[in-house]
Amino acid sequence: MQSYGGTWSGDVATGWPGLRASLSLVMGLGLCGVPYSGPDVGGCDGSPSPELYLRWFQLGAYLPLFRTHASLRAGRREPWEFGAEVLEHARVALVERRRLLPYFMTLAHLARRTGAPYVRPLWWGAPEDRALRDCEDAFLLGDCLLVAPVLDPGSDRRAVQLPRGRWYDTETERAYEGPAQILVDAPLSRIPVLARAGAVLPVRGADGGLELEVWAPARGRTGGGLVVPDAGDGWDESEIERYVARWEGRRVVVAGRGGGRRERAVLPGAGARAG
Numbered sequence: 001m002q003s004y005g006g007t008w009s010g011d012v013a014t015g016w017p018g019l020r021a022s023l024s025l026v027m028g029l030g031l032c033g034v035p036y037s038g039p040d041v042g043g044c045d046g047s048p049s050p051e052l053y054l055r056w057f058q059l060g061a062y063l064p065l066f067r068t069h070a071s072l073r074a075g076r077r078e079p080w081e082f083g084a085e086v087l088e089h090a091r092v093a094l095v096e097r098r099r100l101l102p103y104f105m106t107l108a109h110l111a112r113r114t115g116a117p118y119v120r121p122l123w124w125g126a127p128e129d130r131a132l133r134d135c136e137d138a139f140l141l142g143d144c145l146l147v148a149p150v151l152d153p154g155s156d157r158r159a160v161q162l163p164r165g166r167w168y169d170t171e172t173e174r175a176y177e178g179p180a181q182i183l184v185d186a187p188l189s190r191i192p193v194l195a196r197a198g199a200v201l202p203v204r205g206a207d208g209g210l211e212l213e214v215w216a217p218a219r220g221r222t223g224g225g226l227v228v229p230d231a232g233d234g235w236d237e238s239e240i241e242r243y244v245a246r247w248e249g250r251r252v253v254v255a256g257r258g259g260g261r262r263e264r265a266v267l268p269g270a271g272a273r274a275g
Contacts, residue, residue, distance in 0.1 A: 001029075006036030006065055014043025014074070019056050020137070020151045026063055027139055030117025036108070038065025040077075047075045050082040051153060051188070054089055058191045059149040061093040062141055064104070064118045089189045102202035102210050102227070107142045109228035109238060118142060122163055129179065135161040144199035144215075144225060145170075148184070148192040158186045166197035166218050198223015200243045200254055214245050214254050222246040224257070 001007050009025040012018045022039035029037045041060045042048040048056065057079065060066045068077035075081070079090035107118040120140040123132035138148040138160055146167060148160045162178030169176070169184060170193045176182050184192045195201070198217030202225070205211040210229060217223040227241040242257045 002033045007034055008065065009037060009039040011044035011071070012039045014046035014048050014052075016052060016151065016153055018043045019052065019059070019149075022056070023059065023139065023149065023151070024136060026119050027117075027121055027136075030119050031121070033115065035111040035115075035117035035119075036064045038063040038067065040067070040069040042068065042070060042077050043074075044069075044071050045074050049153075050086045053077075053079075053082050054086045054188065055150045055191070057086075057090050058093045059147075061097040062100075062145075062147045062149075062193070064108075066097060085188070092189065099204050100201075101204055102229070103142065103144070105230050106202055106226060106228045109240075110142075110226065122146070122161060126163055129163070131161055131179065131181075132163060144196050144201050146194040146196070148186070148194070150186050150191050156185065156187050157183055158192065159183055160192060160194070162194070167194040168197065168215050169193075170195050196223075197221075198245050200225030200227075200245050202227040202229075212243060212254060214252060216252045217245055217247070219247060 007029065009022055012022045012025070025039065026037050038060060041056045042053045043056070057068070070077050079087045104118070110116055111118060118141060122135050122138060122140060123129055124140055126132055137151055138146060141147050146160070146162070148158060150158060159181055161181050162176060164179050167176050167178060168174070171190060175197070176194070186192050195215040197215055198221065199215045200223065201213045203211055203213045210227070212227070215223070223245040225243055227243065228238045229241070231238040243254050244257050245252055245254050
């Protein structure tokens with residue numbers, strides 16, 4: 001399997017256990033040298049409820065391979081088949097997926113060069129932390145984001161185990177300090193996503209160009225991120241752009257470091273509005 005560009009998870013059963021298993025499959029494959037994978041959103045057979053389909057869709061939007069697919073015996077899997085509310089919330093997840101495409105592109109290049117998967121267990125940076133090793137219901141997307149999908153029916157809040165450091169809720173911009181377990185809102189409209197303090201993420205701007213989204217580091221500390229722009233046909237090796245985020249007085253500034261850097265538009269996240 002490692003000799004191919006990616007793989008699909010196989011016929012994951014439709015149901016809440018199948019949703020949970022699909023995350024484990026992607027995470028396990030990534031640790032085994034197959035970084036690009038994903039499940040059938042909604043499961044392969046059977047008919048998912050609107051809630052199950054939406055929660056699967058929201059998870060899939062943050063996985064490397066994202067597709068709605070099912071067997072010929074199952075019902076259709078387009079978002080509009082599950083009602084207006086599901087369609088509205090699925091559109092939000094899809095728009096965010098498109099906004100994050102430069103980040104996914106960067107993670108793809110880094111996976112090829114280093115073997116590090118897109119989807120990483122929470123213990124990736126601290127394998128000695130038992131609480132993180134025991135957590136199987138959330139994951140790191142690269143170094144910058146922590147994604148906490150909703151894997152149980154009827155849930156509008158969920159506990160999230162945080163690795164060490166400061167983390168920002170990307171919806172509310174509230175800051176949390178780890179290591180800790182926190183309780184966050186998870187309404188039907190979204191799943192919780194947290195950004196690491198100091199993270200510099202490449203995102204797609206309103207005009208389609210590449211922009212940098214920066215989340216303020218803790219005072220007295222620095223942050224940063226990598227960007228590997230799309231090289232077009234893929235034959236040419238893309239340069240890695242390195243950026244550092246730091247405080248200068250009351251502002252957070254982002255500067256290129258080393259080779260491959262260039263001027264980029266900066267979108268300030270929590271705590272970095274003045275930068």
